[in-house]
Amino acid sequence: MxxxxxxxxxxxxxxxxxxxxxxxxxxxxxxxxxxxxxxxxxxxxxRGECPGRKAAPCPRCDGRPLDEAAYSYLLGLYLGDGHISHYSEHRAPNLMIACTDSWPGLMEACEKSMLAVFPGNSVCRVRRKGCHNVKVYSKHLPCLFPQHGPGKKHERRIALEPWQQDIVSARPWDFIRGLIHSDGCRITNWTVRTVNGERKRYEYPRYLFANKSADIRQLYTNALHQVGVEWTCLARNGEPFNVSVARKASVALMDEHVGPKY
CATH class of the missing domain: 1.10.10 (Arc Repressor Mutant, subunit A)
Structure with a gap:
């Protein structure tokens, strides 16, 4: 630079x-x-020549009502594919969520949640190869995302503040959907079984969530437990990595409240 x-x-x-x-x-x-x-x-x-739009007061500093559903979803996106940067002392920090161009609906939902959480702030999309970075600037980002800090998320402790946990507990499906939209997916698995001497192929849907951070996986599985979704943890290279939801009743719940990316 x-x-x-x-x-x-x-x-x-x-x-x-x-x-x-x-x-x-x-x-x-x-x-x-x-x-x-x-x-x-x-x-x-x-010089006071371009006042622009006045940003809304901060929910944490000023007590402004917060759209909890939008915040719970945006928190899930942030923990998966987001980070907060502060490039210059002259600019407010920015929250950036990387959204692949393959799922324009996800990009729309991300932008909508940012506008709901930060009314009055502008949201922009920065084109990158195969994706867009959806960004919002606000000096109050550290107030709403105190998990921000130096280093990679999986190399430091990630824990929700009590007020954040209250929101996630009240809006668990929004939080789960944000995590799936960032680091998760809905796929179709298949297996072969022998029935009456004949090999048959069976297909079944599964939700996977992959994240290196044990803390973030724990937040995800806690939310799944709250809404009655059964899960298992799969290892990669001998280390826990993927959280799998494959039981029929649990997949049906996920389909009802989350669904595949679009």
Whole structure:
């Protein structure tokens, strides 16, 4: 990443205040257009020229009501495929969920949940090869996702705060659906059995959830236990990894409340 000095930034701001176009300033100073746009936004914001939409108060800091169903789902997505980044002291941290292009419905659901949890904040999609990163910026992300921290999730402790556990306990299916939509899937397994001397192929559906973090797997299986879903844990390379739901009654429950990705 290339960092531009204060002098270059001030040159850009001076040209922008004089009415120069973003593209022309970017070209003349050899600075990415997006950087120029951001500098312009910060300068105008400091002068009160672009108030924009006012973000809603924080549920944790200000007591604003929280859409618990949307939050429980978004928490599941975050624990599976999300992370919080803070690239610059001038910008609010951002929550990013990686969503494959194969399931546009999942991407829509992710965006919808972000807008419900952070009303008034903008949500954007950043194109990547084969996927989009769905992002929301808010200085209150650490308030709502205190699990954020340095290092990979499976290398550090992941535990819910009491208020988070209350929400998950009240909305377990939303939490389960978020985890399945991030690190899970619904597949069709098959096996061959001999019946009356004849080998027959049988197919049956199964839900799998794969995560290296024992803490996150525990949160998932606790939620499954609460809603009456039976599960087993499968190992990979001798270590617990996959949580499998294969019993007919349990799969029927998962189909009713979760279903396959779309």
């Amino acid at each position: 290339h960092f531009h000095g204060t002098q270059v930034r001030q040159q850009a701001v001076t040209l922008l205040r004089a009415g120069a176009r973003n593209a022309d300033v970017a070209r003349s100073l050899n600075v990415p257009k997006g950087t120029i746009s951001y500098w312009k936004h910060v300068d105008r914001a400091k």
